[in-house]
Amino acid sequence: MFTELERVSPFLFSLLENSPDYVTMISPEGIIRFTNRTHPRFAMIGLIGDSVFSYLAPESHEVARACFRRVVETGEPGFFEALVRVGSDVRRYHTRVGPVQSGGRVVALTLISSDVTERVEMAQRLREQRDTLEFAAAATGLGLWHLDVRTRELVWDDEMIRIHGRGVAPRDYTAVLDWVHPEDRARVDANVRDSLTTGTFQDLEYRVVRPDGGVVWVFARGKALRGEDGQVTRLLGGVLDISERRRSEEALRASEERYRTSIAALEEGIVLQSRDGTIHTCNASAERLLGLTRDQMLGRTSLDPRWRAVHEDGAPFPGHTHPSYTTLMSGEPRSGVIMGVHKPEGQLTWISINSRPLYLAGSQQPSAVVTSFFDITARKHAEAENERLLRVERAARRRAVLLAETSKLLAASLDVFASLEEVVRRLVPEAADLAVVKLLDEHGAFGPEHAVAIATGDADLEASYLELARRRGDDRGELLALVRHGEVRFTVVQIDGETPVLPGVPKGEHLAERLRHRSSVLVPLTARAEQLGVLVLGGRTRAFDADDLALAEELALRIAQSLDVARLYRDMQTALHKRDEFIAVASHELRTPLTPLMLQLGRLEQLCRGRSELATAVAAPKLHTIVRQTERLHRLIEELLDVSQITGGRFHLEPEALDLAALVRETIDGFAERLERAGCPVRLDMPARLEGRWDRTRLEQIVSNLLANAMKYGAGKPIDISLAAQPDCVLLSVRDRGIGISLKDQARVFQRFERAVSGRHYGGFGLGLWVTRHVAEAMGGSVTVESAPDVGSTFRVRLPRQAPTAAAQLAPPPP
Ligand code: ADP
Numbered sequence: 001m002f003t004e005l006e007r008v009s010p011f012l013f014s015l016l017e018n019s020p021d022y023v024t025m026i027s028p029e030g031i032i033r034f035t036n037r038t039h040p041r042f043a044m045i046g047l048i049g050d051s052v053f054s055y056l057a058p059e060s061h062e063v064a065r066a067c068f069r070r071v072v073e074t075g076e077p078g079f080f081e082a083l084v085r086v087g088s089d090v091r092r093y094h095t096r097v098g099p100v101q102s103g104g105r106v107v108a109l110t111l112i113s114s115d116v117t118e119r120v121e122m123a124q125r126l127r128e129q130r131d132t133l134e135f136a137a138a139a140t141g142l143g144l145w146h147l148d149v150r151t152r153e154l155v156w157d158d159e160m161i162r163i164h165g166r167g168v169a170p171r172d173y174t175a176v177l178d179w180v181h182p183e184d185r186a187r188v189d190a191n192v193r194d195s196l197t198t199g200t201f202q203d204l205e206y207r208v209v210r211p212d213g214g215v216v217w218v219f220a221r222g223k224a225l226r227g228e229d230g231q232v233t234r235l236l237g238g239v240l241d242i243s244e245r246r247r248s249e250e251a252l253r254a255s256e257e258r259y260r261t262s263i264a265a266l267e268e269g270i271v272l273q274s275r276d277g278t279i280h281t282c283n284a285s286a287e288r289l290l291g292l293t294r295d296q297m298l299g300r301t302s303l304d305p306r307w308r309a310v311h312e313d314g315a316p317f318p319g320h321t322h323p324s325y326t327t328l329m330s331g332e333p334r335s336g337v338i339m340g341v342h343k344p345e346g347q348l349t350w351i352s353i354n355s356r357p358l359y360l361a362g363s364q365q366p367s368a369v370v371t372s373f374f375d376i377t378a379r380k381h382a383e384a385e386n387e388r389l390l391r392v393e394r395a396a397r398r399r400a401v402l403l404a405e406t407s408k409l410l411a412a413s414l415d416v417f418a419s420l421e422e423v424v425r426r427l428v429p430e431a432a433d434l435a436v437v438k439l440l441d442e443h444g445a446f447g448p449e450h451a452v453a454i455a456t457g458d459a460d461l462e463a464s465y466l467e468l469a470r471r472r473g474d475d476r477g478e479l480l481a482l483v484r485h486g487e488v489r490f491t492v493v494q495i496d497g498e499t500p501v502l503p504g505v506p507k508g509e510h511l512a513e514r515l516r517h518r519s520s521v522l523v524p525l526t527a528r529a530e531q532l533g534v535l536v537l538g539g540r541t542r543a544f545d546a547d548d549l550a551l552a553e554e555l556a557l558r559i560a561q562s563l564d565v566a567r568l569y570r571d572m573q574t575a576l577h578k579r580d581e582f583i584a585v586a587s588h589e590l591r592t593p594l595t596p597l598m599l600q601l602g603r604l605e606q607l608c609r610g611r612s613e614l615a616t617a618v619a620a621p622k623l624h625t626i627v628r629q630t631e632r633l634h635r636l637i638e639e640l641l642d643v644s645q646i647t648g649g650r651f652h653l654e655p656e657a658l659d660l661a662a663l664v665r666e667t668i669d670g671f672a673e674r675l676e677r678a679g680c681p682v683r684l685d686m687p688a689r690l691e692g693r694w695d696r697t698r699l700e701q702i703v704s705n706l707l708a709n710a711m712k713y714g715a716g717k718p719i720d721i722s723l724a725a726q727p728d729c730v731l732l733s734v735r736d737r738g739i740g741i742s743l744k745d746q747a748r749v750f751q752r753f754e755r756a757v758s759g760r761h762y763g764g765f766g767l768g769l770w771v772t773r774h775v776a777e778a779m780g781g782s783v784t785v786e787s788a789p790d791v792g793s794t795f796r797v798r799l800p801r802q803a804p805t806a807a808a809q810l811a812p813p814p815p
Contacts, residue, residue, distance in 0.1 A: 022093070022113040026052050028072045028106060030065075052111070057083035057090060064095075071097045072106045081116070091117045146236035147173060149196065163218060163241050165210030181207035181215060188220075196232050199224045205242065217246040269351070271371045273324050277301040280368065289351060289375055291343030301325075310340040310348075323355040324371040331357045331366050338376065350380040392547075399551050402431060406555060410562035414569055417451050420559065424455040427537065431551060433457065434517060434538035437559060438469070438479075438504070440531060446480060446504075451533075464511050472506065479504035482522055483534045488553065489522040492543045502538060519544035523556035527564035535559060584644030590637045598634060601627050639767045642701075643752070646774055653695040653778060655802075660690040660699065660730060664723055667703045671711070679716040680736075682707075686723030690730055692801035698775045699799075702783075703732070705768040706795050710736035712762060713793070729781070729800050737792040746785055772797075 023036040030052045053061055060082030067080040079096045093113040100108035143160030147153070154176070156169035170176045173192070180188050184206035195201040201222030207215050222237025269286030273279050279297050287294055300306070303319035311317050319325060323334035337353045351373040357366035409422045420437045427435040439451040452469045454462050482489055482503065493499055499516040501507055517538035525532040535556040537548070605627060608620050645651045668675075668682055675682060710719045714736035724731045741749060745756035750773045755766035769783075776783045780800045787793035 020114070022111070024052070024111040024113065025100070026109050026111060028068065028109060030068065033108065055084055055086075057085050059083065067095075067097050068109060071099050071109055075099050075101060075106055091115055092120050141241055143239040143241075144236070145239065146234060149231075149233050149235065160239060163216065163239060164208055165212065165214065165216070179208050181209050183207070192235070195222065195224045195235060199226060199232055201235065201237060205246075215243075216241055217243045266372075268372045268374045271297070271324070271373075273302070273328065273369050273371065275328070275365070275367050277303065277325060277328060286373075289349060289373065290341055291345065291347070291349070308342040310342075312338050312340070314340075323353045324369045327355040327357050327371075328366055328369045331359075333357060339373075348377075349375060350377045352376045395547055398430070399547070399554075402426070402551070403554055403558065407558055407562075410558060414566050416559075416563050416566040417453065419562070420451075420453040421455075423555075423559065424453045427555070428455040428457050431548070432537035433540040433542075434502070434515070434536070436465075436536040436538075437525070437533060438536075439525070439533035439563070440483065444484075444531070461511075461514055465505075465515070468505070468509060468511055477504065477506070479522070479534060483524045483531050486524050486526055486531060487522075488524070488549075489520075490544070490549050491521070492519045495543075502536065504534075504536070518542065519548070521549055521552040523552050525556050525560040525563060527560040527567075532560055532563050580644055580647045583640050584648060587637050587640035587644060591634075591641065594630065594634055594637060598627075598630055601630060636765065639765060639771065642771050643767055646771070651774070651778065653698060655693045655695050657691065657693050658696055658699075660692060660694070660732075661686050661688060661723060663696065663699055664703055664721065664732070667700055667707065668721070671704070671707055675711060675719075678711045678714070680711050680714050680719050682719045682721055684721050686721070687725060690723055690725055692730060692799075694779065694799065698779070702772050702775055702797055703734075705772045706732075706734040706797070709768060709795075710734050710738070710793075712764075713757070714738035717792075729798055732797040732799070733794055735792065735794040740789040740791050740793055741785065741787040742789050746787060749785075750783070 024032060025034045026032050032047055032050050032052055035047055053064070056064055060080075063080045064082050067078045070076070071078045077096060077098045079094065081092060081094050084091050084093055092115070094116045095111050095113040098110040098112075099106040100110060141159060141163070143163045144157045145160050146155045152172060154170065154172055161167070161169055164170075164179055166179070170179065177185055177189055188204065188206050191202050191204050201224055204220045205217060206220070207217055209215055219240045219242045220237055222235055224232045225234040225236065227233035266283060266285055269283065269289040271279055271282045271286050279300050282294055282297050287297070290297065301319070302322040302325035305319075307317075307319065307322075309317035309319075309322065317339055322339070323337045326332065327334055333354070333356045335354045337355075338350065339353055340348050340350050342348055353371060353373040355369055355371045358368040358370060359365075360367040405426060406423050409426065410416065410419050413419050417439070420439075424435040424437055434456045435454070437453045438446055441447040441450045446469075448470060450469070452466055454465050456462055456465075489503070491500060495518075499518045500520070501512045502515040502517060502520060503522060505512045505515050515538070517540055519539035519542060521537050521544055523535045525535060535552060537544075537552050539548070601623070605620075605623050608615050608623055642651075664686065665684075668684070671682075707719070707721070715738040717737035720733075720735040722731075722733050722735075739757070741756050748754045749756050749766075750769050752770045753766045754770070755762075755764065773783050776797055776799065780802075781798045783795060783797045785793055785795050
């Protein structure tokens with residue numbers, strides 16, 4: 001049978017030749033007997049007689065063998081899947097195995113093997129795709145739909161229903177459109193219709209409205225599938241809820257918009273530099289502040305030499321130390337770095353810079369740096385101006401202090417020259433490195449005796465200068481000429497120029513070299529148009545300015561004024577001395593003829609008395625007048641003599657025991673006639689006796705002076721005189737009701753030649769009260785006044801009972 005079969009097999013197999021499957025007959029052991037086709041690689045002749053196992057991949061041997069065995073044993077068909085290696089190609093075959101029986105036993109097997117490689121792979125892929133899709137749909141919330149164009153059947157999955165907020169899927173496509181937001185409906189419909197004709201479903205974002213009114217943004221992507229006739233038969237696709245994304249996109253857009261507009265509108269300049277330091281972007285303020293256009297800036301790095309940046313002190317600010325660069329290198333932010341940037345036209349702008357690093361996720365190195373900066377030029381200018389003003393103010397204050405101290409030193413003593421030595425010392429080094437004052441001598445020259453005060457901070461140099469001044473004496477050169485013309489000379493040479501020799505120092509002198517100064521100012525000392533000398537200030541290395549010149553002029557003025565004051569004081573002292581000498585001589589000379597004159601007059605008066613009637617009637621009154629006037633003359637001369645005695649230090653007391661009450665009475669008696677003529681009655685209030693030790697003549701002088709004044713200024717009104725005893729002193733008071741003395745004159749009237757009335761109405765030297773005060777004080781007492789204009793005056797004298805010792809009497813006279 002088998003042989004028969006073998007005979008017909010080729011015929012049968014030739015019939016099968018066109019089958020897409022391999023049809024093979026094998027022995028139960030697997031030896032190939034026939035096959036309908038050959039693989040291009042194998043020759044038919046080669047195949048037949050081979051074991052089928054030599055074509056199966058080893059891993060498929062087992063399954064094939066088991067199948068063969070089963071078919072042989074049971075006689076039932078079976079199948080297996082096996083891998084077949086054809087060269088490097090591995091293909092999968094599904095093989096149906098049929099028994100060929102003969103005599104109740106299986107003598108051969110037919111194998112029909114179809115290549116299922118693609119199908120299996122496809123199925124696998126499809127499975128995978130479905131899994132992925134399901135996973136993706138579940139994970140991303142993708143809703144899936146599909147529409148059969150012909151049947152109009154619409155299928156939605158659960159996610160679609162959920163996205164639309166519905167309980168069930170829509171009936172049909174029209175219902176779907178109803179759920180689309182009215183504004184988007186036309187767009188969605190057009191897209192669907194277009195896809196039916198074009199076969200392309202455009203990606204689409206639109207809104208759907210849920211039954212509760214909520215609006216959901218969805219993203220739809222679809223595909224049109226064509227049937228065999230080329231018509232679109234199905235549409236399928238997915239819909240994703242993108243509300244969240246839309247919201248965040250919206251928010252992002254808004255914040256980006258805000259960010260962009262605010263960055264653009266920022267007053268601050270913003271520059272972004274990438275990792276390599278190049279400028280990536282900048283805002284308008286950065287362009288304005290740096291004076292560069294965006295295009296000029298982009299691509300530049302910090303290291304670009306064109307920045308020409310400077311530090312606050314003017315030192316260059318190299319690129320590798322710029323805050324952006326160091327932040328980029330180190331990752332360290334920087335704040336408040338001040339930088340001066342030259343704009344292309346050269347203008348310097350001051351900016352304050354902050355730099356912050358930017359990192360990409362996971363990166364250790366900054367991937368960029370943002371630099372923000374703002375213009376502080378105005379602030380810098382204001383600061384600079386403030387600093388300048390502060391400097392000016394400080395300098396002014398220092399100058400004021402210096403001037404005040406100079407004035408104090410000058411006023412401290414009338415020995416101006418001694419003060420000048422201190423003054424020049426005070427000026428060095430604060431105001432100058434050298435200060436010299438030279439005073440003209442009485443011949444108006446810098447003669448050998450002219451006074452010089454110098455300070456240089458170097459004692460040796462000062463000594464040499466003084467020695468030179470003495471040795472050279474009169475300088476007939478430039479210094480004297482300057483002083484004579486009252487010219488101020490101000491010299492400052494350039495820092496690298498040759499420093500001139502100080503004027504007034506002969507060039508040949510060895511000293512001249514040591515007195516070279518970069519700056520110098522010479523100011524003549526002028527008082528009331530008269531030249532007194534010169535002030536010279538020198539700055540060794542510093543450059544004097546207008547302030548130094550002003551200071552020198554002010555100093556010169558003050559020095560000249562105090563020299564002038566001292567000179568005036570000296571002149572005044574001389575004049576006063578001469579006047580006192582004159583008064584002493586004049587009063588002495590005047591008294592000499594007066595004494596015998598008064599004596600002769602007294603005798604003449606006596607002779608007249610009781611003689612002829614004619615003599616009594618005619619000569620006596622005339623004689624009386626002559627005597628009175630002569631007495632008055634005598635008193636005046638005595639007063640002058642007192643002055644010269646007191647000022648000449650020839651004044652002394654001769655105390656003796658006496659009764660003051662009696663002395664007062666006697667003095668008043670001596671005034672009786674004059675008091676009567678003045679119409680001033682005197683009221684007395686005093687004890688009968690009041691004893692002590694005093695100088696009689698001087699005490700009489702006090703009482704007479706006060707009584708004479710009370711009578712003279714008493715306006716013809718009563719005078720009260722009182723005398724009172726205290727335990728250790730006596731009090732004498734003389735009160736009138738006359739013109740009085742204003743408060744401001746009350747202290748003055750006790751001074752020499754001081755009067756509170758005009759000489760035209762009241763005669764007198766203004767010496768009485770001065771003498772009274774001097775005498776009272778010499779006796780250890782005092783005199784005071786209490787007075788009011790037109791009310792009257794009360795003079796009070798307080799005297800100790802004992803005249804003081806000789807030492808106290810020698811006290812210097814009051815002015
Ligand atoms: P004199 O009377 O010669 O001017 P005194 O030294 O005695 O000089 O007085 C100084 C000045 O004091 C007077 O010029 C006068 O202005 C004022 N004075 C002195 N005594 C009186 C007095 N009793 N009443 C008003 N003025 C007086």
